[in-house]
Amino acid sequence: MSLLASLAAQAAQPVTPVTSVLVETPSVDWWGLLPLILLAAPAMVLLHASSLLRRVFRGFYATASVGIAGTAAAFAIVQWFRVTDLDGGRGPYTTVASAYTVDGYSVFITVVLCVAVIVSSLVADGYLRREGLDGAETYALLLLSASGGVVMASANDLIVLFLGLEVLSIPVYVLAASHLRRSASQEAGFKYFILGAFASAFFLYGIALVYGATGSTNLGTIRQTLQDDPFVDGGALLLAGAAFLLVGFGFKVAAVPFHAWTPDVYQGAPSPVVSYMASGVKAAGFAGLVRVFDVTLAGQVRDWQPIVVGLAVLTLLGGSVLAVAQTDVKRMLAYSSISHAGFLLVGVAVASPEGAAAVLFYLAAYGLMIGGTFAVVTAVAGPGEQATGIDAFRGLGRRQPMLALGFTVLLFAQTGVPLTSGFFAKFGVIKAAVDGGWYWLAAVAMLSAVVGAFVYLRLVVAMFMVEDIDPHHGDGDVVAATPAPVAMPAALTLALAATVVATLVVGFLPGLLTDLAGDAVPVVLATLP
Amino acid sequence: MEFVVFLIAGAIVVGGAIGVLAFANPVHAALSLVATLFGVAVLFVAQNAQFLAAVQVIVYAGAIVVLFLFVIMLLGVDRSDDLRVEPIVGQRPLALLAGVGVLAASLVAVLSAGGSTATRTVRSTAVAIPTEEPDVTSLGRLLFTDHVLALEITAILLTVAVVGAVVLARRPGRDEPSVEADVEAEA
Numbered sequence: 001m002s003l004l005a006s007l008a009a010q011a012a013q014p015v016t017p018v019t020s021v022l023v024e025t026p027s028v029d030w031w032g033l034l035p036l037i038l039l040a041a042p043a044m045v046l047l048h049a050s051s052l053l054r055r056v057f058r059g060f061y062a063t064a065s066v067g068i069a070g071t072a073a074a075f076a077i078v079q080w081f082r083v084t085d086l087d088g089g090r091g092p093y094t095t096v097a098s099a100y101t102v103d104g105y106s107v108f109i110t111v112v113l114c115v116a117v118i119v120s121s122l123v124a125d126g127y128l129r130r131e132g133l134d135g136a137e138t139y140a141l142l143l144l145s146a147s148g149g150v151v152m153a154s155a156n157d158l159i160v161l162f163l164g165l166e167v168l169s170i171p172v173y174v175l176a177a178s179h180l181r182r183s184a185s186q187e188a189g190f191k192y193f194i195l196g197a198f199a200s201a202f203f204l205y206g207i208a209l210v211y212g213a214t215g216s217t218n219l220g221t222i223r224q225t226l227q228d229d230p231f232v233d234g235g236a237l238l239l240a241g242a243a244f245l246l247v248g249f250g251f252k253v254a255a256v257p258f259h260a261w262t263p264d265v266y267q268g269a270p271s272p273v274v275s276y277m278a279s280g281v282k283a284a285g286f287a288g289l290v291r292v293f294d295v296t297l298a299g300q301v302r303d304w305q306p307i308v309v310g311l312a313v314l315t316l317l318g319g320s321v322l323a324v325a326q327t328d329v330k331r332m333l334a335y336s337s338i339s340h341a342g343f344l345l346v347g348v349a350v351a352s353p354e355g356a357a358a359v360l361f362y363l364a365a366y367g368l369m370i371g372g373t374f375a376v377v378t379a380v381a382g383p384g385e386q387a388t389g390i391d392a393f394r395g396l397g398r399r400q401p402m403l404a405l406g407f408t409v410l411l412f413a414q415t416g417v418p419l420t421s422g423f424f425a426k427f428g429v430i431k432a433a434v435d436g437g438w439y440w441l442a443a444v445a446m447l448s449a450v451v452g453a454f455v456y457l458r459l460v461v462a463m464f465m466v467e468d469i470d471p472h473h474g475d476g477d478v479v480a481a482t483p484a485p486v487a488m489p490a491a492l493t494l495a496l497a498a499t500v501v502a503t504l505v506v507g508f509l510p511g512l513l514t515d516l517a518g519d520a521v522p523v524v525l526a527t528l529p
Numbered sequence: 530m531e532f533v534v535f536l537i538a539g540a541i542v543v544g545g546a547i548g549v550l551a552f553a554n555p556v557h558a559a560l561s562l563v564a565t566l567f568g569v570a571v572l573f574v575a576q577n578a579q580f581l582a583a584v585q586v587i588v589y590a591g592a593i594v595v596l597f598l599f600v601i602m603l604l605g606v607d608r609s610d611d612l613r614v615e616p617i618v619g620q621r622p623l624a625l626l627a628g629v630g631v632l633a634a635s636l637v638a639v640l641s642a643g644g645s646t647a648t649r650t651v652r653s654t655a656v657a658i659p660t661e662e663p664d665v666t667s668l669g670r671l672l673f674t675d676h677v678l679a680l681e682i683t684a685i686l687l688t689v690a691v692v693g694a695v696v697l698a699r700r701p702g703r704d705e706p707s708v709e710a711d712v713e714a715e716a
Binding site: 151 | 670673690700
């Protein structure tokens with residue numbers, strides 16, 4: 001029917017009044033959405049309160065941010081008991097037209113994200129004051145980004161997952177560029193934004209193709225459709241869609257070959273923001289990756305597993321080998337975070353509940369240690385983050401032994417030394433690989449850990465075993481340089497102490513966290529219809 | 530009737546496209562792009578896709594062309610380029626080849642498909658759109674039922690974007706020099 005004819009037909013008929021049309025909206029389990037709401041809504045309140053009541057709130061932004069994230073985490077923990085207790089509790093469920101999952105897995109990631117925000121806020125407090133940038137917007141953006149991460153971890157719909165990814169990413173693009181007087185920071189934000197937008201486009205295209213192949217964006221429906229008919233549309237459309245999704249995720253978690261942004265962005269962005277990027281953004285990225293590939297596309301595992309294994313190998317080796325060549329500590333940590341993403345990808349690639357549990361354990365442990373590591377980097381780098389070379393750490397063990405000791409514990413944890421959380425994190429993924437029969441992949445992971453050890457030990461050697469001033473250098477002019485002591489704001493010290501203690505506690509009693517991660521995992525594999 | 534609408538709209542689309550290439554003034558070219566986009570919007574309405582038509586006008590004819598104009602104004606309207614210079618060697622022949630290629634490929638696709646597209650079964654059952662309902666209504670219904678969470682999260686996304694834009698657009702205080710300037714002064 002042509003346009004005019006249809007218009008004429010409509011005019012001829014009596015029009016039903018619009019007000020009488022009732023749409024039945026889906027039921028909303030507000031209790032399930034509470035951690036998300038408790039992150040996003042107070043972030044808005046914080047923004048408004050800081051501009052309306054500037055005098056009252058000045059200086060308390062970090063406190064407010066820690067309080068907000070802590071409250072959200074507390075409610076998430078309450079939820080945990082209800083969701084994981086299958087006998088007395090409610091068990092995992094979906095809500096809002098089955099677009100949002102509340103299960104042990106999403107709750108676990110929520111807590112990890114809240115902890116990442118708390119650590120970054122504590123580090124950011126001293127940093128922003130030192131740089132003269134103090135304001136509420138940094139904290140508000142951190143909280144909003146974490147709310148995006150919670151959406152990603154809980155999404156049961158590809159559209160919601162994509163929106164979560166954007167809510168997660170856009171604040172981080174802005175935060176990376178938030179040091180307005182440092183052009184390196186601006187450059188970092190710009191690079192991250194351009195490449196991130198590019199990756200988002202890939203992700204979106206992947207969603208479109210998967211929708212085209214399966215006729216739904218709901219993960220549960222997709223899984224069901226694929227179970228009924230695994231060769232849907234010849235499979236090509238679905239596989240192309242999955243490949244594009246993998247590119248999008250690969251960018252977010254900094255997997256080789258989608259890692260090119262990482263060193264520049266880590267180097268240029270403010271260190272507290274980098275701490276959040278390495279802990280929070282990575283956790284949210286892997287949360288989505290595991291839910292889409294290990295759960296939804298579980299039936300297609302033979303198709304995507306070789307690709308993810310390849311990514312894992314490239315990421316493991318590329319990250320640790322390139323880290324060795326760095327002299328700037330932030331760049332070095334960037335490559336080391338790439339190599340850690342490789343370990344996490346091993347956990348994803350084996351596609352087993354053990355692998356997913358190992359990923360969760362790794363994310364929690366790594367989030368804590370990298371948070372503490374960047375706390376130290378923030379402090380040592382000094383005003384304007386000028387001192388990020390290895391030289392800045394030279395002789396730190398003699399000048400400030402406690403700081404150096406804490407840093408050493410965190411570096412050992414990243415190396416994977418026993419009695420730190422990092423050992424059990426690496427052990428978990430390697431064990432999952434061996435259990436899945438991927439012996440050579442486990443061997444590659446161990447090789448990468450050995451190469452990576454050189455990177456961290458070089459920093460330890462610089463701190464404890466190298467004289468900071470060479471008396472024979474510079475014509476006996478010894479007066480030249482005893483570097484000023486590293487300033488340690490109270491909040492930053494607290495963050496460092498807490499992360500070091502947590503790293504050691506998990507290292508001595510890994511059962512605490514393995515049990516939690518183990519509880520979180522079977523739920524995710526069972527929840528989707 | 531439909532054919533007449535198609536002819537007029539098609540003429541506007543093609544005319545606008547030729548205008549984009551033919552006008553020497555970039556502002557005129559951008560405005561003629563608006564004509565093309567409006568023509569496409571009319572074609573969407575003729576296909577009963579009112580929502581797409583509205584989006585076409587709001588997003589493309591509205592936002593994107595305004596963005597183009599911003600860039601043109603920013604770079605200076607009266608700055609003219611020497612068209613004989615090719616920044617990339619051989620880009621014009623390659624562009625011609627690519628254009629002809631795309632045209633040929635789409636012609637082949639359309640002609641070979643013929644009427645068979647209509648007989649292809651639609652796989653999805655979830656989105657079977659009731660034909661008597663305008664697509665704007667059914668989209669609205671979906672947005673407030675199946676995708677209500679996505680709608681709400683879009684609200685967060687837009688807020689985040691606005692906050693981010695404000696944070697980035699803020700200028701540092703005039704008395705605070707850049708960190709790099711400090712370092713250069715020391716060196």
